[in-house]
Amino acid sequence: MDIISLIIFLAVGALVGWLAGTIMKGSGFGIIGNIVVGIIGAVLGGVIFGLFGITTGGVLGGIVMAVIGAVILLYVLSLVNKA
Numbered sequence: 693m694d695i696i697s698l699i700i701f702l703a704v705g706a707l708v709g710w711l712a713g714t715i716m717k718g719s720g721f722g723i724i725g726n727i728v729v730g731i732i733g734a735v736l737g738g739v740i741f742g743l744f745g746i747t748t749g750g751v752l753g754g755i756v757m758a759v760i761g762a763v764i765l766l767y768v769l770s771l772v773n774k775a
Contacts (some may be wrong), residue, residue, distance in 0.1 A: 694751055699709070702727055704730065704755065704758075705726070705727040705728075705730030705731045705734070705754070705758075706723055706726040706727045706730060707726075707730065707760055708726075708729070708730035708733055708734060708755060708759050708767075709721060709725065709726030709727055709728065709729035709730035709731075709733070709762060710726045710730075711729045711762070712729055712730070712759055712761050712762030712765070712766055713725075713726065713729065715759075715763055716763060716766040716767065716770070717766070718737040729762050729766065730758060730762055731763065732761075732762070732765055733758050733759065733760075733762025733763070733764075733765050734754070734757070734758035734761060734762070735761070735763040736761035736762070736764060737757040737758050737760050737761020737762070737764070738757065738758075738761070739761075740760075740761060740764070741757050741760075754774050
């Protein structure tokens with residue numbers, strides 16, 4: 693992975709984390725927190741979509757999938773924190 697790909701990867705992760713944080717609690721988690729939530733959400737979304745046999749096309753589909761995964765991640769974490 694070259695440096696430009698890494699920068700794009702981190703920027704998309706930050707965007708996805710910020711979107712998920714905004715949807716779930718009304719604000720983001722800071723740049724590092726957004727990147728972490730975005731990357732983990734993308735992996736989780738990919739696994740979940742793969743289990744259902746859903747494929748996404750293009751960058752926009754991947755971002756939507758990652759946001760859904762990140763929202764699910766934040767929801768599960770909020771349930772764990774309440775317990």
